[in-house]
Amino acid sequence: MLPGVHSDIGGCYVNNNEEKVDLYEEHENDGKNCERFRNILIEEGWYKPEEIVVHKFTYPHKYGVNTKYLLVGTRRLFSTYDKISLNTMFHYSQQEQFGVKYEQKRVNKHKISDVFLTEIYNQLKNYMNACSILRNTYIEEYNQSNSSGDYLSKIKTLHYEDFVDLEKLKILRNQYLHWSASATKTGYGPRVGKVSNAKERTRNIQYG
Template identity: 30%
Template sequence: MSIVFGDYTPPKKELKTNEVIIGVFFDGTNNNKNNTKAKEYYDKRARGEKLTPKETISADAYRKNGRDKESSSYYNAWSNVARLSDAYPLNLTTYIDGIGTETEKADSVLGAGLGTGFVFSGTGILDKVEEGCKEIVNNLKRNSISEVDILYLDVFGFSRGAAAARVFLDEISQKAYPLSANRKNKGGAMGYYLAQKGIKVDLIKVRFLGLFDTVSSFSTLIDGKPNFDNDTTQLPLNNLGKAEAVMHFTAADEHRNNFSLTTTNVGKTREFPGVHSDVGGSYNDGIEVVKAIEKNFKEKLEKLSDKLVDSAWYLKDQLEISFFGPKHELKGTRNLKNSYSYIPLHFMAEAAIEQNVPFDNTKLVIDKYNISSNPLLVRVKKRLHKYVFENAQPYTFKWYGNIHEKYKGVKDGDSRFEAYQRELQEQKDLRTLRNQYLHWSADSGSLGMEPTKDWKRKTF
């Protein structure tokens, strides 16, 4: 016999639904929108504003687990994956904390550093894939759905979260998953949790896979030099055929040694100016200090300084050469804005909406991440839109001398003059963008952030 206190509400009748749509969002390494909110609640309380009981718990979690760790997930802005999840219908959203993080807990050094998590944290790539499977099933259960003819999934990921999204597609494509010694169920971990909850799904379809700069960086060895070059043999990253459409946005200027790009073998890939989190989001506005762009002899650093100024990454007074021995170090300091990352955000939503993904585009483009009052970003967005959606040439850095040579002899009134001026303006805009918006992520003075030897990104 059951005992019920207060008003009795009978259990909801479970719906038998033909088709269900769920958005699945795998956040990046050290990205966690809930932890970012926890810091906001703490700051709100510090200003004397009143918090709800739930907000108070979050604020206390930040005080305990993140306040003294400025490199933690609590200090990051929302990534583009988090922003997209916020514009998806709430009851259909499955958001998975970024690799190395758990909501309102301390970040995991192993999870963030190696992408595995091991048994110590449960925050690695494979852990997040299983968590995604489990949470999707919980989402169905919360909505009292017990039978589904077709389950449509819209899947998004950034950084190692993009790697998790790709492994997730392989997982739900598995033919069998061992439930016990004598019984198996189709659908990998997803099939396991569906069976556990008594939910019947006849068919799973992935309508859209949206990826921001896939960096798998996965190692099962705990040492100072993890091997991130063999990830495609350790993880099933390329079984993407289940997705009806794939869009992958990558970072043209990323060149950290531990941030190799795992390319996709299907769908569309578009390369954006900027580094990893310029494309995937999560930078805050503010001062960026690169302690050691390079360590070298003073004469070589002076030449490098000139090169960085000529290519518009820095102004002369933003660079400083110091000697700490045995070599000099080139330090860079700039005040940067984060709003350029809204452009790939807008484009990912646009590409997804074309595949019937139910984003609230007004919330993304107008209400929260509006760039319409910024003439530079409006022009940059227009130029990149032609590349992403209309197959124009990529937006890349060009030397002015080469442009003048290309249009040598062209004068006002000539048929090519308009194209000449447009190309010059695009390059002027790109130089401003580099200096005021695009970050320099590689840092020889920061463990794990060192550049590749030739400053060129490794791809797999």
């Protein structure tokens, strides 16, 4: 339930498992872009300084030496962030317009027990509710005029960072959120391949 975050509800992640990711690769500039990206990810809370390093590799050949710089992050993560996504689905699907019914014992089985995640969930729910309220306002307008007006521009002004305590967001990123993109694995490349901050490293978000 965070833009750009991969959360596997099926449970394929192992709790407290080590995640090692090649985050950025460059072959020139003395690894300066790797260092810039490293500083960004530390500032945003994804990694502690000791968890993210730039490696230098040299490959001699008969015409000289090729050099590669690789930014690598290594963390141990909790696998329980999926509870937020699952409980969000419970929350919205049980609303009157959808009318989905669940056995209460099954809902209770999947309640969030982590105090920290409960706090994050409540903060994110405020963000999601704000999106829903805005969307519902424009649904009424659309039904009357067959036009969504400026809905898309309005919904993009709502950003989850405005609803979540930023220091807690850093803890969430560092301890719970998996980094699914890889700079070196085929098919796993990041959508934004340049050095950029979190607001620019977003996937195609279906706003609202």
